Amino acid sequence: MAVCIRICLRSLISAEFKRKLLIPGLCNLNRKLWGAHRSYSSQVLSGKTVRIGCASGFWGDTAVSAPQLIYGGSIQFLVFDYLSEITMSLLTAAKQKSPNLGYAPDFVEVSMAPYLKDIKSKGIRVVSNAGGVNPHACAKVLQDIAKTAGCSDLNIAVITGDDIMSQKVSLAEKGIIDMDSAMTFPKTVHSMNAYLGAGPIAKALDLGADIVVTGRCVDSALVLGPLLHTFKWKHDDYDKLAAGSLAGHLVECGAQVTGGIFTDWHKVPDWDNIGFPVVECSDNGDFFVCKPPKTGGLVNRFTVAEQMLYEIGNPSCYMLPDVNCDFTDVKLQELQGHDGGAVLVFGARGHPHSNNYKVSATYADGFRTTAVAPVAGPKAAAKARKTVDAILKRCRRIFKSLKLEDFSKVETTILGTEEMYGSLARKEFEESREVVLWLAVHHQQKKALQLFAKEIAPAGTGMAPGLTNIVGGRPNVSPILKLFSFLYAMDNLKVDIHINGEFAVSYDQQQALPATDHVEGMQYPAMQVPVGGSNTYRLEQLAYTRSGDKGNSSNIGVIARNPAYLPYIQQSLTQEAVAQYFSHLFEESPNTNDRVTRFDVPGIHAFNFFLKNCLGGGGIASLRPDPQGKALGQMLLDFPVKNMPDLSTLD
Numbered sequence: 001m002a003v004c005i006r007i008c009l010r011s012l013i014s015a016e017f018k019r020k021l022l023i024p025g026l027c028n029l030n031r032k033l034w035g036a037h038r039s040y041s042s043q044v045l046s047g048k049t050v051r052i053g054c055a056s057g058f059w060g061d062t063a064v065s066a067p068q069l070i071y072g073g074s075i076q077f078l079v080f081d082y083l084s085e086i087t088m089s090l091l092t093a094a095k096q097k098s099p100n101l102g103y104a105p106d107f108v109e110v111s112m113a114p115y116l117k118d119i120k121s122k123g124i125r126v127v128s129n130a131g132g133v134n135p136h137a138c139a140k141v142l143q144d145i146a147k148t149a150g151c152s153d154l155n156i157a158v159i160t161g162d163d164i165m166s167q168k169v170s171l172a173e174k175g176i177i178d179m180d181s182a183m184t185f186p187k188t189v190h191s192m193n194a195y196l197g198a199g200p201i202a203k204a205l206d207l208g209a210d211i212v213v214t215g216r217c218v219d220s221a222l223v224l225g226p227l228l229h230t231f232k233w234k235h236d237d238y239d240k241l242a243a244g245s246l247a248g249h250l251v252e253c254g255a256q257v258t259g260g261i262f263t264d265w266h267k268v269p270d271w272d273n274i275g276f277p278v279v280e281c282s283d284n285g286d287f288f289v290c291k292p293p294k295t296g297g298l299v300n301r302f303t304v305a306e307q308m309l310y311e312i313g314n315p316s317c318y319m320l321p322d323v324n325c326d327f328t329d330v331k332l333q334e335l336q337g338h339d340g341g342a343v344l345v346f347g348a349r350g351h352p353h354s355n356n357y358k359v360s361a362t363y364a365d366g367f368r369t370t371a372v373a374p375v376a377g378p379k380a381a382a383k384a385r386k387t388v389d390a391i392l393k394r395c396r397r398i399f400k401s402l403k404l405e406d407f408s409k410v411e412t413t414i415l416g417t418e419e420m421y422g423s424l425a426r427k428e429f430e431e432s433r434e435v436v437l438w439l440a441v442h443h444q445q446k447k448a449l450q451l452f453a454k455e456i457a458p459a460g461t462g463m464a465p466g467l468t469n470i471v472g473g474r475p476n477v478s479p480i481l482k483l484f485s486f487l488y489a490m491d492n493l494k495v496d497i498h499i500n501g502e503f504a505v506s507y508d509q510q511q512a513l514p515a516t517d518h519v520e521g522m523q524y525p526a527m528q529v530p531v532g533g534s535n536t537y538r539l540e541q542l543a544y545t546r547s548g549d550k551g552n553s554s555n556i557g558v559i560a561r562n563p564a565y566l567p568y569i570q571q572s573l574t575q576e577a578v579a580q581y582f583s584h585l586f587e588e589s590p591n592t593n594d595r596v597t598r599f600d601v602p603g604i605h606a607f608n609f610f611l612k613n614c615l616g617g618g619g620i621a622s623l624r625p626d627p628q629g630k631a632l633g634q635m636l637l638d639f640p641v642k643n644m645p646d647l648s649t650l651d
Contacts, residue, residue, distance in 0.1 A: 270296025316521025
C-alpha cells in the first residue's frame with residue numbers, strides 16, 4: 001500500500017519512544033487481555049489449513065496490531081507490509097546518511113523486540129519486507145535483540161537481489177523507457193528495486209527460517225510465500241497461486257479489510273480497537289478472512305469486496321511475478337459463528353506469469369514545499385485567494401531580483417469551498433466563514449523554496465485578517481521524487497538467501513509458459529434496465545466505493561449493494577460519465593476518450609474504474625491535497641443515478 005510520507009518521517013522519531021515507554025505496557029496488557037493461545041478447528045475449509053495474520057499495512061501503522069494477533073489471532077504466521085515507492089526513497093536517503101540505516105525500525109523496536117519470547121514459544125513464524133534497502137542491517141539488529149531476549153536460536157533469513165542500483169549505468173545505455181509514459185531513463189535515479197515474488201520467501205521458510213526479512217517484493221508475496229511453504233504448491237498451480245495472492249492482497253493493507261475506510265463507516269464499531277486481519281487458508285486454495293475475537297471493526301462481504309478492488313487495474317489480469325490473476329469471478333460468502341464476522345473467498349483463477357519483474361525506480365526532480373493555513377471570518381475564501389496571489393507575486397519579485405527561475409508548478413486549493421470537486425462544487429460553500437488555504441509549489445532550486453517558506457508567516461501580519469496560524473510552522477523544503485517503472489528479465493536478477501548472516505542458497509525463479517497478458521475474464525451480459533422510473537438516487541444509496549492510487553493513476557471500485565441495482569449503475573456510470581465527473585483532475589491525457597476504463601467484476605456485482613494520469617504526478621510528486629486518490633471513491637458517491645424506480649420495488 002502507498003504510505004504517507006509524513007507518517008514515515010514521524011515513525012523515525014517515535015519508534016524509540018514506543019520501545020521504551022509504550023510497548024512494555026502494551027505487551028503486559030495484551031497478555032492479560034488475550035490469555036492463552038486460542039485454537040480454531042475450521043468447520044468450513046477442508047484438508048490442511050493454516051492461519052496468517054497481517055499486522056502492518058504501511059510504515060507507521062499502529063503499535064497495537066502485533067500483540068493483538070500474537071495473543072488473540074491463533075496464527076501460525078505473522079506478516080508485516082511496510083514498503084511503498086515513497087518509503088523506498090526515504091530508506092535510500094537514510095542509508096546514504098548511515099550504512100546501518102535503510103530499514104523500517106518500527107518492525108524491530110515496536111513489533112518484534114517486546115514479543116520475541118512469546119512469538120518463539122507459540123511457534124509463530126514471521127515474514128516482513130521491513131528490510132527496505134538494507135535487509136542485512138535489519139536482520140543484524142534482530143539477531144542482537146533475540147540474543148538479549150534469550151532467543152538466540154531463532155533462525156533469521158534475509159532475501160536480497162531486488163536492489164538493482166548497481167545496474168544504473170548499463171540500463172541507461174540500453175535505452176530503457178518507462179512502461180507507461182515511454183519517458184527515457186532519467187539521469188537522477190534515486191532508488192531502483194524489482195518486485196520479487198513469493199518463491200524466495202517460501203524457500204527461506206523451507207530452510208528453517210523463523211523470521212524472514214526481505215527488501216522489495218510484491219505485497220501479496222508476504223502471504224503467498226508461507227502458503228507455498230505450507231502446502232508445497234507447484235509453480236504451475238495457477239489457480240491456487242492466484243487464490244493465495246488474493247489472500248495476500250486482501251490483508252496487505254491491514255485494517256482496510258476489517259472495516260477501515262469502509263463506505264458505511266458509521267456502521268463500524270470500536271475504531272480504537274479495530275481488529276487486524278487473519279486469513280485461514282486451505283490447501284485447495286479456498287480461504288476465509290476474519291479478525292481476532294473481542295476486537296472492533298467489521299468483516300462482511302462488502303468490506304472484503306471493497307479491499308479486493310483496492311489499487312488494482314484490470315481485475316481479469318492482475319499481473320504478479322508468480323501468477324497473473326483473474327479476480328472477476330471471485331465469490332464472497334459470509335460465515336456464521338465468528339466473533340466480528342468472517343467471509344469465505346473462492347473462485348480466483350490464475351494464468352502463467354510474465355518472465356519479467358516489474359522495477360520501480362524513483363528519480364529526483366527538484367524540490368517542493370507546502371503551506372497550510374486556516375483562514376476565518378466573512379469572505380474567508382476570497383481572503384485566502386488574495387493572500388495566495390500576494391505571496392506568489394512577492395516571491396516572484398524576489399526570484400527575479402536574484403535571477404532565479406519562476407516556480408515550476410503551483411497548486412492552490414481552498415479547502416472548505418469544495419474546490420477538490422471542480423465544477424461540481426456547491427456554490428454555497430464559497431461563502432464559508434472558515435477555510436483552509438493549501439499552497440504547494442515546485443521549483444528546481446532548493447534556495448528558491450527556502451525563500452518562499454520565509455514569506456508565508458508575514459501574511460499573518462501584512463495581509464488578510466483572520467489567518468490564524470501556519471500549520472506545522474514554517475514549511476519544510478523536501479526533494480520531489482518521481483516514479484519510473486519498467487520491466488526487467490527475471491534471468492538477469494540474482495536472488496540470494498542468507499540464514500543467520502551466512503549465505504545459504506541462490507533462488508532460481510521458475511520460468512513460466514508464455515505469459516497471459518490479456519484475459520477477458522468474466523463479463524456481464526448485455527443488461528437491460530427492467531423498468532424505468534422518475535427517481536434519482538445518489539450512488540451511495542446503490543453502491544459501495546473505494547479508491548486508491550497506481551502511480552499517477554487511480555482506480556475506483558464500485559460494488560452494488562443489491563444485484564438488482566446493477567443495470568441502472570451500468571447504464572448511468574459509464575466510462576464517459578466518470579471521465580466527465582472528474583474532468584478537472586486530468587492534466588496530460590491527449591485523448592479524452594482514453595481517460596477512464598471500466599472493467600466488469602461480476603463475481604461480486606461490481607465495476608472497477610481505472611483513471612489514467614489523474615493525480616498530478618501521484619505520491620510525493622503531486623502537489624495536490626489528495627495525491628493518492630483516496631477521496632475519489634467518496635466523491636463519486638454523490639454521482640446521480642437517474643430514471644430509477646422506487647428502490648423498494650427492486651428488493
